[in-house]
Amino acid sequence: MTITGKLVLRTKCVVLGNSGAGKSAIVQMFHSDGAQYPKTYAMTIHCDVCVKVVNIPDTNVSVELFIHDLAGYDAFQEYWPRYLDGATSFLLVYDVTNVESFKATSKWLHLVQKARGAKDKDAIGPGVLVATKIDQTLRRAITTKQGEELAKALGLMYFECSAAGNTDVDAPFYYVSSAFYDLYEENLKNVRRIAGVPDEQPATSLALDKLKPRQQSGDSL
Amino acid sequence: MPSAHENRALASAGAKISMVTSSDTSHPVDNMIDGNTKSFWMTTGLFPQEIIVSLPTLISITKIIITSTKVAHWTADISMNEKPNHFERLTAQDVDDGDQGFQLVTLNLPKSDNTARHIRLGITKGHGPFVSIHKIAVYGNEPTVPATGPAATEE
Ligand SMILES: Nc1nc2c(ncn2[C@@H]2O[C@H](COP(=O)(O)OP(=O)(O)OP(=O)(O)O)[C@@H](O)[C@H]2O)c(=O)[nH]1
Ligand SMILES: [Mg+2]
Numbered sequence: 513m514t515i516t517g518k519l520v521l522r523t524k525c526v527v528l529g530n531s532g533a534g535k536s537a538i539v540q541m542f543h544s545d546g547a548q549y550p551k552t553y554a555m556t557i558h559c560d561v562c563v564k565v566v567n568i569p570d571t572n573v574s575v576e577l578f579i580h581d582l583a584g585y586d587a588f589q590e591y592w593p594r595y596l597d598g599a600t601s602f603l604l605v606y607d608v609t610n611v612e613s614f615k616a617t618s619k620w621l622h623l624v625q626k627a628r629g630a631k632d633k634d635a636i637g638p639g640v641l642v643a644t645k646i647d648q649t650l651r652r653a654i655t656t657k658q659g660e661e662l663a664k665a666l667g668l669m670y671f672e673c674s675a676a677g678n679t680d681v682d683a684p685f686y687y688v689s690s691a692f693y694d695l696y697e698e699n700l701k702n703v704r705r706i707a708g709v710p711d712e713q714p715a716t717s718l719a720l721d722k723l724k725p726r727q728q729s730g731d732s733l
Numbered sequence: 734m735p736s737a738h739e740n741r742a743l744a745s746a747g748a749k750i751s752m753v754t755s756s757d758t759s760h761p762v763d764n765m766i767d768g769n770t771k772s773f774w775m776t777t778g779l780f781p782q783e784i785i786v787s788l789p790t791l792i793s794i795t796k797i798i799i800t801s802t803k804v805a806h807w808t809a810d811i812s813m814n815e816k817p818n819h820f821e822r823l824t825a826q827d828v829d830d831g832d833q834g835f836q837l838v839t840l841n842l843p844k845s846d847n848t849a850r851h852i853r854l855g856i857t858k859g860h861g862p863f864v865s866i867h868k869i870a871v872y873g874n875e876p877t878v879p880a881t882g883p884a885a886t887e888e
Contacts, residue, residue, distance in 0.1 A: 521778050524779060695862060696863060707867060
């Protein structure tokens with residue numbers, strides 16, 4: 513039995529929202545650790561994929577985010593369900609200077625719900641609502657309060673950020689990673705219950721468990 | 734000589750897992766072939782996932798039963814070769830969610846002869862982000878040496 517103890521979780525994380533909302537800017541800033549802000553708009557074609565590893569603090573767990581930066585332009589509509597297929601986390605993005613993008617969020621969430629097959633609400637995993645371009649204070653049309661209310665209505669966590677200002681871009685990705693790990697732990701508990709194993713770790717992992725700081729689900733990060 | 738009612742996919746009898754596509758050291762792959770449904774292997778995210786079970790000898794398979802949670806679709810391919818290659822499709826089937834309990838799935842064996850050394854199991858979809866496999870049981874006989882010459886009979 514090896515006690516290397518490194519656990520790598522993987523999630524297909526879809527970033528969706530209206531065209532021009534600022535999805536690619538967020539993804540590229542996060543992926544490049546703040547080095548790459550796309551100043552000129554280059555419309556995403558179909559879907560761009562990149563991978564980023566997030567280490568969960570105080571654990572031996574890392575989450576590989578397979579980020580799918582979806583094209584929001586309507587011409588790609590017929591492909592959206594395909595790119596959402598198998599997603600287990602998502603960021604739903606709107607632009608605080610653009611009312612249309614704010615209003616469209618329920619349409620996008622509906623797509624996510626359809627992809628998850630409605631049967632199992634946990635099947636798609638954690639999701640967040642992201643308000644971006646908050647550097648545009650003068651042109652801002654949607655307030656923080658409106659954003660928070662929408663998030664509450666949609667049942668999502670609320671985040672706001674600015675890719676241009678490199679402000680809080682990482683937070684929604686960290687949250688999703690941590691929530692995905694919580695989901696894994698929860699799933700593990702459930703599987704143990706089904707298998708009739710006491711909630712203690714099975715014998716094979718006792719040693720590993722001792723090395724690991726006690727992690728209660730729900731309070732990581 | 735083991736009987737047809739014996740599980741051939743047991744680590745204790747020389748079976749092994751040759752390949753898996755995800756690993757959590759707390760839930761090692763051999764948990765699937767220890768004959769015990771309490772211990773398990775769990776995927777760590779994403780689909781598809783694959784498992785190759787290598788039997789100790791060639792077996793003419795009569796039954797494959799898998800104990801799992803949250804699997805939505807199984808595929809199975811078999812290979813007769815010494816090395817796990819040149820697989821042929823055995824079955825592809827949807828699985829209902831076990832909700833609060835185990836899924837106990839008997840794979841369809843459409844052909845009359847399902848002789849194999851290796852079984853490649855694929856999970857292309859789950860009812861949740863993670864699936865767990867608790868036991869893979871494979872039943873069958875060691876194949877009789879193929880008759881040579883005119884003695885071969887049609888059924
Ligand atoms: N001021 C400001 N502009 C931004 C910000 N993020 C993105 N932009 C600009 O908004 C425009 C669209 O950004 P993208 O990230 O390409 O938009 P998108 O959501 O990926 O659009 P599609 O690929 O068509 O779906 C670009 O011109 C960006 O420079 C931001 O935080 N602040
Ligand atoms: Mg884009």
